[in-house]
Amino acid sequence: MTDSMPTTPEAVRKRAASADARRRRQARPLSRQWRKRGLMAAYIVFVLLPIYWLLNMSFQSNTEILGGLTLWPEDFTLEHYAKIFTDSSWYMGYVNSITYVVMNMAISIAVALPAAYAFSRYQFIGDKHLFFWLLTNLMAPPAVFLLPYFQLYYTVGLFDTHIAVALAHCLFNIPLAVWILEGFMSGVPKEIDETAFIDGYSFPKFFVRIFIPMISSGIGVTLFFLFMFSWVELLLASTLTATNAQPIASVMTQTKGASGIDWGALAAAGTLTILPGIVVVYFVRNHIAKGFALGRT
Amino acid sequence: MTKVRNNRAWWLILPMLLLVAFSAIIPLMTVVNYSVQDVFDANTRFFTGTEWFKEMLNDPALQAAVLRQFAFSLTVLAIEVPLGIGIALIMPKKGWQASAVLILVTMPLLIPWNVVGSIWQIFTRGDIGLMGWSLRELGYGYNITASPVDAWATIILMDVWHWTPLIALLCYSGLRSIPDAYYQAARIDRASKWAVFRYIQLPKLTNVLVIGVLLRFMHSFMIYAEPFVLTGGGPGSSTTFLSQSLTTMAIGQQDLGPSAAFSLIYFLIILLVSWVFYTAIMNMQKDKQDGEA
Numbered sequence: 001m002t003d004s005m006p007t008t009p010e011a012v013r014k015r016a017a018s019a020d021a022r023r024r025r026q027a028r029p030l031s032r033q034w035r036k037r038g039l040m041a042a043y044i045v046f047v048l049l050p051i052y053w054l055l056n057m058s059f060q061s062n063t064e065i066l067g068g069l070t071l072w073p074e075d076f077t078l079e080h081y082a083k084i085f086t087d088s089s090w091y092m093g094y095v096n097s098i099t100y101v102v103m104n105m106a107i108s109i110a111v112a113l114p115a116a117y118a119f120s121r122y123q124f125i126g127d128k129h130l131f132f133w134l135l136t137n138l139m140a141p142p143a144v145f146l147l148p149y150f151q152l153y154y155t156v157g158l159f160d161t162h163i164a165v166a167l168a169h170c171l172f173n174i175p176l177a178v179w180i181l182e183g184f185m186s187g188v189p190k191e192i193d194e195t196a197f198i199d200g201y202s203f204p205k206f207f208v209r210i211f212i213p214m215i216s217s218g219i220g221v222t223l224f225f226l227f228m229f230s231w232v233e234l235l236l237a238s239t240l241t242a243t244n245a246q247p248i249a250s251v252m253t254q255t256k257g258a259s260g261i262d263w264g265a266l267a268a269a270g271t272l273t274i275l276p277g278i279v280v281v282y283f284v285r286n287h288i289a290k291g292f293a294l295g296r297t
Numbered sequence: 298m299t300k301v302r303n304n305r306a307w308w309l310i311l312p313m314l315l316l317v318a319f320s321a322i323i324p325l326m327t328v329v330n331y332s333v334q335d336v337f338d339a340n341t342r343f344f345t346g347t348e349w350f351k352e353m354l355n356d357p358a359l360q361a362a363v364l365r366q367f368a369f370s371l372t373v374l375a376i377e378v379p380l381g382i383g384i385a386l387i388m389p390k391k392g393w394q395a396s397a398v399l400i401l402v403t404m405p406l407l408i409p410w411n412v413v414g415s416i417w418q419i420f421t422r423g424d425i426g427l428m429g430w431s432l433r434e435l436g437y438g439y440n441i442t443a444s445p446v447d448a449w450a451t452i453i454l455m456d457v458w459h460w461t462p463l464i465a466l467l468c469y470s471g472l473r474s475i476p477d478a479y480y481q482a483a484r485i486d487r488a489s490k491w492a493v494f495r496y497i498q499l500p501k502l503t504n505v506l507v508i509g510v511l512l513r514f515m516h517s518f519m520i521y522a523e524p525f526v527l528t529g530g531g532p533g534s535s536t537t538f539l540s541q542s543l544t545t546m547a548i549g550q551q552d553l554g555p556s557a558a559f560s561l562i563y564f565l566i567i568l569l570v571s572w573v574f575y576t577a578i579m580n581m582q583k584d585k586q587d588g589e590a
Contacts, residue, residue, distance in 0.1 A: 053420050
């Protein structure tokens, strides 16, 4: 008999799934699927249109930009990109930004991992208050801290260094990292810790060898958010730097020359600030698609 | 999860605490210090008590800025949260399309905030911007430097463009963490689409939505770079939000005392709203759990 009943649970499930898929294909009208795709496409067009306009302008010469509206670069030029990659005041902006973002990510994750572990596993005096206090730092508007930061970092001699910006961004990035990591860690059963300790693992060895690999996707998601909030912040970064550690975003604000704004260079520089973000999302896309439920429950 | 009582856990917290304290407590104390003094120069200062606070609370320009700020934050939340959930629901779930859509949708989040301002400045200019030019060709006298309505609409559109992806991203990953069995059970019960959303997806999204809404509220309340680049706070002061009023006062005019008092009021407003929201949601969840138990 070829059409025998399935015997293993695997086979049963597979058969049910295929039957189910067939039924769904028949049941759901095609038009609805297309409506869904249409809406998605419309939203993506909405997202991409302003970015396309930036890209378009970055390939046009300044005379073409100001000469009239063209939907695509008719006089295709790379002069603005060439300018950015040859002028050190431009490209050092990118180097500076990436330097302090990476520093901030390293510092934040290094101190947030043990702290999040403590919050997820132990009860201790003042834990709830401490957690809420941490979150309040997330809510502090950078504008509030502008002046005191400037004075503080100036006094301790860190003004205009990468580490100053990295430390300043810790203000909101460490609480965020603790918040996200704590959620992931609480999802790991405590029995794992206990078994490891019975097996004779010391705490540091357990933490590095067993625990961190188990929450690797949580760390990936956390790093994504750390990158995001440090990369996009401008107010603190530009206040705490002058020339040596100036972020690209604040270099861009100085494109106003004698002859008005250099639109082409502005557009090219803007386009280049989008690229690191795309690289980062590309690396964490699977962690995000896998699904995570943030937050304390 | 039951937690072990262990005060030695403080050692794990300590490095983080020192770092955050360095960047939070010292500056905050400086602000508090300024807010009760009148500073002339490094050596001359007078204690003023609550005078600055009174002055700030009675300043009509700042009151207007606070109202504007609330109007802005509530508007963008009201648009972005439902839209974000909607996007998350229609995002493809498998294959290369899922990755591609994820990357495209996330893009606006990873653009530096003043670049977002620049992008929209370029996009909406009447002479060289696609949107500004198109609207004018269609016969609408679009002008963000003269019309407050246009400026507001553009800033809200920009914020929706910029931040809806955050809600969508959080909801999407929240949705992906729902086991398939839930949907299968719903199909057996012949649950309608709406019922699936209301009783399976939405409850599972509560946590991510709390984080999303809190983050969105806080960030929209601190918005600075985007409107600053796009409209410069104008026309008049119609799009001057709190952060911008504050930086003008602190950096531009160097009024240390008043701006410090203003900072503290500003911070307290965010704290209060977030706390109320957080507690309300947590109580709601607790009630629900008690009800089920």
